[in-house]
Amino acid sequence: MSGLDEAGVIELIACGELPRSDILLGIGDDAAVLQPPPGKLMVLAVDTLNEGVHFPKDIEPRDLGHRAVAVNLSDLAAMGATPAWALLSLSMPTAEADWVSGFAEGARRLARRHDVAIVGGDTVRGPLSVCVQVVGFVDPGRFLARGNAKPGDSVFVTGHPGDASAGLAVLQSGGGDNRLTDRFLRPQPRTDIGRAIAGVASAAIDISDGLVTDLGRLAAASGVRLVVELRDLPLSEALVDLMGAGRALEHALGGGDDYELCFTVEPGRVPALDHMAADWDCGITRIGYVEVGEGVVLLRDGKPCPDTSVQTWQHFPKASS
């Protein structure tokens, strides 16, 4: 194991980079120079992951690399964009070759799978933290904002919310790798689904801070109320087996780190969605509908229920002094 200087870190991150023909200058200059596709809109997102806040202290470097890219691709998926390039800024207390190599491998592998090139970044000394920015493109008029849900639309979700948060709980209690921990450690951004629904959905958001929290954001941005029927939530068998039905529901509603997509579709477009969705491994589920009003209402077998059991994620709990 050997300590790297800055150039060594950059070399490990740059090696084996995806050779996209739209990169005029990649890693190694003051900035990257790129050729945007003509006639498209650009979509830009950034996410920072801090040790002990967004990932556990003993995370495998490969999983951290994967995660940092995944959470950003998830943001682009929620806009219906096709990702193209990423910048990666890495803070570390020390630079060990094995660690950096694993990290770079995890980041690059996921990026390549989504046809994304890492075109630049920086490497600095500091507490362990990763900040990734992604750039993607979308046709004019086809991007998915949070603010266009309309009363009468159906609400859909991809995959199985709650699995990732249960996976984190398993890891925290010392449990080993399984299907749930995999969902926490290696979230799969729904890039293809986001792109596909761009012509069909009215609004979309990715679920990073918990289903109810993120549904609340979509409701607020659209000026509508979202009504969710609890019995329709797609709880995975693994989640219910591990947690029991009650706690499984809590994880699905309030757990974070799902990186699934939640989106609304007007009634006339649901058949087109169903047709496309037949090809999607993760599946989609209709969990509710949009009505006039505000906020998120949870129904249990058709009747409103207070959502007292939902713990939502707050980066800075509000306080006054």
Add this chain to the structure above:
Amino acid sequence: MSGLDEAGVIELIACGELPRSDILLGIGDDAAVLQPPPGKLMVLAVDTLNEGVHFPKDIEPRDLGHRAVAVNLSDLAAMGATPAWALLSLSMPTAEADWVSGFAEGARRLARRHDVAIVGGDTVRGPLSVCVQVVGFVDPGRFLARGNAKPGDSVFVTGHPGDASAGLAVLQSGGGDNRLTDRFLRPQPRTDIGRAIAGVASAAIDISDGLVTDLGRLAAASGVRLVVELRDLPLSEALVDLMGAGRALEHALGGGDDYELCFTVEPGRVPALDHMAADWDCGITRIGYVEVGEGVVLLRDGKPCPDTSVQTWQHFPKASS
């Protein structure tokens, strides 16, 4: 003084944002949606600033906001690009309204001065750290890479290298605000000069880690040797007055945080450069030339001198174990 939640932080950062007509969706969705100018190349840069590494612990929030935007605009200036949009990712242990407000004001003020809109970002809990990404545009064929310096070119630098590093030394020894500390605390990115020299210079780099270190990077990228005449270095009067000639030279050669531009120009284009430079307040100075070879050679009155006194900045000092 009151604690903010995440939405409160975002609101303070978003308020008073520059209304560029090319922003379709700014702060508040999963990602920003933007209209790139047709026919241009895109230039992307990122820089992270960590407390205690890149800025002192007691920095004014306004100065930190300024600095985070400045160091990134400096990267774009070194590419000859016109900046357009920035993303801002802020990690903080707690979110105090006064602090965030000052930070946002400092960032926004500098951004506006360069016609840059802050179009998104994120806010997370963690050690104090700022990661900014900027996007700019440049005409095809006019961007300034590090790798095109040719033997026979002249080497120029803007402003007065060493002032910022001397300013930091003043602050560290408890000194108050003056012209030198201002150069450290509030670096001025050379956006207009970068854009102007894009049609004239052969290669460029911004000086962030010290003149000799960054000249070495330009030399390596271009496969040439840079020869610098020490007596031609534009030491400021304030620097020499404070430090004496010897230590002033050390700061100019090895001190970081200048955010001046260093660039090379082929002989036939020097008159065009001189003509433009008459308008530039910070001034430019010819400090040497390019020849066949490698590395950086320092001359004292025409004779090579060993550069033993230059302390260069390394993010991760190389080590083996």
